[in-house]
Amino acid sequence: MLEQAKTLRATLWVVAERIAACRPIPDSAIDTINRLWSQHLSYPQLVRTKGGFERHEHSVATQHVKLLAPLAEAASDLLRLPDFTLIKKCGNAACILYFYDTSKNHRRNWCSMHLCGNRMKVAAYFERKRRQAKR
Ligand SMILES: [Zn+2]
Incomplete structure (x- = not known):
């Protein structure tokens, strides 16, 4: 499972980098996602309930495929x-995260305001103070 998870992580990393750089997504990334999905097999089952019947999907995938499939689904989305x-890639050069900018004006710079946003604002504040002190 570890090897499959590492392969998927590396694939998703390449996908994010390529998207942020406006470069084409390699076919190998699509193949990795599709290979994982091909192992995510399930079939419908009719299940009796209190008031009647419901249709449930019964998965026959291995546990590690069940764990990794939602990540492949997110990549597909x-x-x-x-x-x-x-x-976009986070504006903090030390941060490895990418994000989908849903802000109103699409000018978001940080993966998270609570993490990188505050760190970068605090760093900018101290840089301004340091420059003012030199004058
Ligand atoms: Zn960040």
Whole structure:
């Protein structure tokens, strides 16, 4: 499972980098996602309930495929977005995260205001203070 998880992580990393750089997504990334999905097999089952019957999907996938499939699903959702320009790398050079900019004016810079946003604002504040002190 660890190897499959590492492969998927590396694939998703390449996908995010390519999208942010406006470069094409390699076929190998799509193959990795599709290979994982091909192992995510399930079939419908009719289940008796208090008031009647319900249809449930019974998964026959291994536990590690069940764990990784939602990540492949999220990657698929990402790749089907109409506008890749809203996928951005965090403005903090030390941060590895990418985000989907849903802000009103699409000028978001940080993966999270609570993490990188505050860190970068505090760093900018102290840099301004340091420069003022030198004058
Ligand atoms: Zn960040």
